[in-house]
Amino acid sequence: MELNELMDLLPTTRLRIENSITGNFETNLESLSYFIEPQLLAREDVPWDPEASVIVISAPGAVGKSTLAKEIAIKKKAPIWNLSLSGPVGQHSLNGALLKSFGSMNIGGIYSSLSNSELFLIIDALDEARIKVNENAYQAFIKDIADLCLGRNGVKFILLGRTQIAETTWIMLEELGVKSSLLTIQPFDRKKSEKYIENRIKSMGPEYAAAIQSHVMPFNSARDIIFKLLESAVSAEESLANEKTKLEFLGYAPVLESIALYLAEEKNYSEVIVDLNEMSKSNTSPVSFLFIIIEKILGREQKEKLINNIKPALESQFQQQAWSDWDSLYNIDEQSTRLLEIVLGVKMEVKNAMPPAMKSAYEQQVNTWIQEHPFLKDAHKIMNVVFESYLFARALFSKNEKVKMVVESWLKSEKYKSSKLLAEFYIFFNDSGKTIPASHIGLLHESLVSSESTNISVRLNLEGSDPDEVEGSEYF
Numbered sequence: 001m002e003l004n005e006l007m008d009l010l011p012t013t014r015l016r017i018e019n020s021i022t023g024n025f026e027t028n029l030e031s032l033s034y035f036i037e038p039q040l041l042a043r044e045d046v047p048w049d050p051e052a053s054v055i056v057i058s059a060p061g062a063v064g065k066s067t068l069a070k071e072i073a074i075k076k077k078a079p080i081w082n083l084s085l086s087g088p089v090g091q092h093s094l095n096g097a098l099l100k101s102f103g104s105m106n107i108g109g110i111y112s113s114l115s116n117s118e119l120f121l122i123i124d125a126l127d128e129a130r131i132k133v134n135e136n137a138y139q140a141f142i143k144d145i146a147d148l149c150l151g152r153n154g155v156k157f158i159l160l161g162r163t164q165i166a167e168t169t170w171i172m173l174e175e176l177g178v179k180s181s182l183l184t185i186q187p188f189d190r191k192k193s194e195k196y197i198e199n200r201i202k203s204m205g206p207e208y209a210a211a212i213q214s215h216v217m218p219f220n221s222a223r224d225i226i227f228k229l230l231e232s233a234v235s236a237e238e239s240l241a242n243e244k245t246k247l248e249f250l251g252y253a254p255v256l257e258s259i260a261l262y263l264a265e266e267k268n269y270s271e272v273i274v275d276l277n278e279m280s281k282s283n284t285s286p287v288s289f290l291f292i293i294i295e296k297i298l299g300r301e302q303k304e305k306l307i308n309n310i311k312p313a314l315e316s317q318f319q320q321q322a323w324s325d326w327d328s329l330y331n332i333d334e335q336s337t338r339l340l341e342i343v344l345g346v347k348m349e350v351k352n353a354m355p356p357a358m359k360s361a362y363e364q365q366v367n368t369w370i371q372e373h374p375f376l377k378d379a380h381k382i383m384n385v386v387f388e389s390y391l392f393a394r395a396l397f398s399k400n401e402k403v404k405m406v407v408e409s410w411l412k413s414e415k416y417k418s419s420k421l422l423a424e425f426y427i428f429f430n431d432s433g434k435t436i437p438a439s440h441i442g443l444l445h446e447s448l449v450s451s452e453s454t455n456i457s458v459r460l461n462l463e464g465s466d467p468d469e470v471e472g473s474e475y476f
Contacts, residue, residue: 001039001040001041001042001048001183002037002039002040003037003038003039003040003068003071004037006040006055006072006183007072007075007076009050009155010072010076010078010120010155010158011076011117011118011119011120011154011155012076012077013076013077013078013079013113013118013119014113014118014119024081024085024086024097024100024101025079025080025081025097025098025101025102025121026073026079026080026081026082027073027077027079027080029070029073029074029080030074031070031071031074032067032070032071033199033202033203034196034199034200034202034203035067035071035199036188036192036195036196036199037071037192038064038068038185038186038187038188038192039185039186039189040057040183040184040185040186041183041184041186042181042182042183042184043182043183043184046170046181046182048181049179049180049181051153051179052155052179052180052181053149053150053152053153053154053155053156053157053178053179053180054145054146054149054155054156054157054158054159054173054178054179054180054181055155055157055158055159055180055181055183056158056159056160056161056166056169056170056173056180056181056182056183057158057159057160057161057166057183057184057185058160058161058162058163058166058167058182058183058184058185059160059162059163059184059185059453060162060163060248060420060450060451060452060453060456061162061385061417061418061419061420061450061451062252062253062254062384062385062417062419062421062450063185063187063252063253064185064253065124065125065160065161065162065185066082066124066125066160067253068160068185069082069122069124069158069160072122072158073122076120078119078120078121078122078158079101079102079119079121079122080121080122080123080124081097081121081122081123081124082124082125083123083124083125083126083128083129084124084125084128084129084417086129087132088129088132088133088137089129089132089133089137089138089141090133090137090138090140090141091137091140091141091143091144092144093141093144094141094144094145094148095144098110111148114148114152114156115152117152117153117154117155120154120155120156120157120158121156121157121158122157122158122159122160123145123157123158123159123160124160124161125160125161126159126160126161126162126165126166126169127161127162127164127165127166128417129141130161130165130168131414132414139172142169142172142173142176143176145157145159145173145178146172146173146176146177146178149178149179150176150177150178162450162452163184163452163453164449164452166182167182170182184453186247186251187247187248187249187250187251187252188251188253188256189247189251190227190250190251192251193227193250193251193256194223196253196256196257196260197223197256197259197260197263198212200256200257200260200261200264201260201263201264204264208264211264211267212263215267215269218269218270218273219263219269221269221273222263222266222269222272222273222276223259223263225273225276225277225280226259226263226276227250228280229276229279229280229284229289230249230250230255230286230289231246231250232280233284233285233286233288233289234246234249234250234286248453248456249286253384254384254385254386254421255290255386257383257384257386258290258293258294258384258386258387259293261297261374261383262293262296262297265297265300265374266300275296279292285428286424287421287424287425287427287428288428290386290390291390291425291428294386294387294390295332297374297375298332298335298336299332301330301335301373301374302329302330302331302332302335305330305369306326306329306330307326309365309369310329310330310362310365310366310369311326313365314358314361314362314365317358317361318358321355321357321358323354323355323358325353328352328353328354329352329354329362330366331352333351333398334350334351334352335370335373336391336394336395337349337350337351337398337400337403338350338366338370339370339373339375339376339382339391340391340395340403340406340407342370342371342376342379342380343376343380343381343382343388343391344406344407344410346406348400348402348403348406349400349402351400375387375391385419385421386421388419389419389421389422389424389425390421390425392407392410392411392422392425393422393425393426393428393429394425394429395407396408396426396429396440396443397429397430408439408440408443411443412442412443417450418443418446418447418449418450419447419450420447420448420450420451421447422443422444422447423444423447423448426440426444426447441462445458445460
């Protein structure tokens with residue numbers, strides 16, 4: 001099913017509603033300039049119901065559920081509730097959220113419009129709501145949704161969540177007698193992947209758009225070589241031998257965004273092509289190819305920010321200290337630690353070989369430039385899950401104990417949304433086959449579970465003696 005087919009089934013809101021600043025439902029959203037419409041697919045074992053009152057949309061983590069939810073809300077002027085930004089849900093949470101968002105003067109019109117198929121509501125992040133409450137509270141929340149659907153025609157709700165909780169929610173609705181359908185977001189095909197990369201680069205600014213428009217052929221050649229390298233790497237991975245799972249990697253939006261950033265910054269596409277052809281001579285896995293791209297971006301960042309900006313500003317001052325080891329500064333480890341400081345909001349010890357007398361001037365310069373790091377958006381969030389997973393996995397192998405401790409704590413918190421790439425980067429960094437700390441087993445399991453889809457399922461089996469009876473049992 002194409003997105004426009006789904007849109008045709010949904011009412012466009014006619015009711016003029018203004019939400020409060022403190023409300024859960026939002027109505028004023030901005031469209032993503034590089035949005036590409038995904039294809040939606042009904043499960044083979046769950047027949048599509050054209051008379052469904054609730055449409056449940058599922059996908060693995062970081063596939064684009066929230067982006068899709070926002071685009072539907074914008075195009076149909078529908079209110080949207082992101083459960084990841086709200087407190088625990090339970091009985092009457094839905095009614096309370098509507099009342100809080102739209103006020104007592106508008107609530108009658110909201111319910112009337114829902115009943116008359118002139119309005120539908122979008123609720124995103126079911127999985128994040130579920131982990132905050134027990135099963136009974138979540139069931140009560142879903143029952144409130146069901147109560148607004150029973151005996152009424154037309155779509156009343158679109159619900160979005162990761163695969164497991166989306167399927168569980170669909171089962172709950174069916175058991176409550178609500179007509180519902182279950183759709184899955186499909187990865188982009190090659191044509192849409194190419195369009196996504198192009199749109200993403202153009203969204204970075206007019207100079208980036210001009211670069212690809214004035215060098216169409218070399219840009220396309222560089223992009224095609226990257227796809228060829230990825231396809232070759234994916235085909236070589238036994239775990240990705242299935243054609244559907246191959247597509248899930250090659251059409252994965254965060255992967256495409258990383259490629260876009262790499263191509264956007266490397267405007268000399270002839271050099272990029274030479275570089276990529278050198279990569280093709282080595283046997284790489286999909287994750288190792290992403291690793292190469294990531295570290296090339298970080299290496300370029302060191303050159304551009306340190307050598308081209310920070311060094312000229314400080315060199316005369318530092319020469320008085322008889323110090324010139326510039327290559328040791330703003331390296332990959334240092335950039336990674338500074339990015340984690342910003343994203344997690346925790347001060348960590350940034351280690352470098354600079355004499356103490358020079359640190360203040362250097363820190364002032366770095367703090368100016370780190371805000372513009374290509375891994376960041378809005379100066380304090382990680383751009384995408386590829387960069388995030390790389391940084392977190394790298395930190396779990398860090399020699400800086402505070403970095404490792406802070407990241408482990410974050411990964412175990414409810415705030416972290418797990419991604420399959422964390423486990424894949426972790427395994428890549430653990431290339432020497434070292435024993436894995438027992439505290440990491442759960443993190444890796446959650447990461448792999450987040451990749452579950454109609455094509456992939458994850459199971460964990462542990463075998464061995466009672467750890468309490470084995471010396472050194474803190475490791476598996």
